[in-house]
Amino acid sequence: MAGLRKRSGTYYIRFIRTINGERQEATFSLGTTLKKEAEKMKFQFEDKYNRGEIDPFNGWTPAKEAEKKRQNLRGRYVPLHKAADQFIAQRSQANATTKKNYRRHLDMLIKQLGRTMPVTEIRESDIREFCFRSDLAPATQASYLRHFKVFFRWLEEQKILKTDITQNIKPPRIPEKIHQKTISKEQLDSILTAFDEFYAEQKKKGNVTKPHQMRDWFKPMILTIYYCGLRAKESVNLTWDDIDLKGNPNNPDDHGNVYIVNRNDNTTKSGKERTIPIRKPLKEPLVNWYKHLGEPNEGYVFPSATGFSPWHKMSPGAVSRSYKKFVRKADDVPNTATLHGLRHSCATDLLRQGVPLHIVQKIMGHSSVEVTQIYEHLNQDDITNAIKGID
16 A cells, blocks of 8 residues: 655655555655646556556665656657557546547547657647637637647657647637526526425435534525625625625615625636625525524634534535535526526616616626626517517
8 A cells, every 4th residue: 555745845655555464655756746647647557556567665766757757758759649548548547538639639649640740840830730720619719729739848858859849829818708607596596496496305314413404504605695796705705794784774775785805826817806786585594504603703603514613614516516416406507507606697687677787886896897708698678678678
């Protein structure tokens, strides 16, 4: 077996075995300070050790392994097809689908440039010409380039190429189809219903036995993101100091405010702080959530359910994954809907209800009205209803 250790910022791999009751250890520097890279190397070396391909207790070292790989690829020249084969073979952590995609992209490049084309003779212009053909959609162009960037970066890492010829090639800008990411209020209700039905079934089956497994934060958090137009990072950084649930007692239409402040972690994208009025449909869910947590005076509004403190922050990625889970389970909700799409949905909903563009800009924290204008997309129902209103 093998394990990882970290000393002075550098990761080491340690092999352990027992012979005749005697424990033996062999530790080697992996020469990296990156945890992800170290875990990848550990997986590769441990697999080779288990298959008997390397012996760390008799002269093998990671440095010798790296040199062996380089020697295997060195020679008078390295033809493109051989480099592609070696590259695919070393994708040990990639699943079958990922390897298949790399193979497909590289086979297309081989067909274009030739099997025996020395990789040292491939130029940046060759990659640009292949990726940015006029008959390809921007998303396809970006996919081609993304796969080739990984391949040529690997060639540089293996010292087959002196430099990565794709490092200065930027992917095409892919037009955002915002309407594919947004949802309506009815679709939001469908997602929340799917959430309720899922956990009712899980409780019935006995699969949910602990409070944190219920994801009680999900509904109030998703509603807050939707009705306040928050970014994921802004939602996980909300503290109770940022929430005013009282509002103006003399104004029944004042339900309080959510304050988005720019702390040291650059919570806001544009650097703009903003005050967002709490809309009526959000007031009750937020108040109930506040009571559910025991009416705290401090801490995050949506702390991690598995944490031991109100200051244990949630991960934006975890929120996004949970949201997508129930998007897929909901009826009549496209799978293209995303967590960030809730922010788009907020802006779209406000504009459809007649809120002036400059007010929506303030709520969303956009740098200019021009940015907010991208939400002024109208569907056929909007157009029909507008004409009916005139007549």
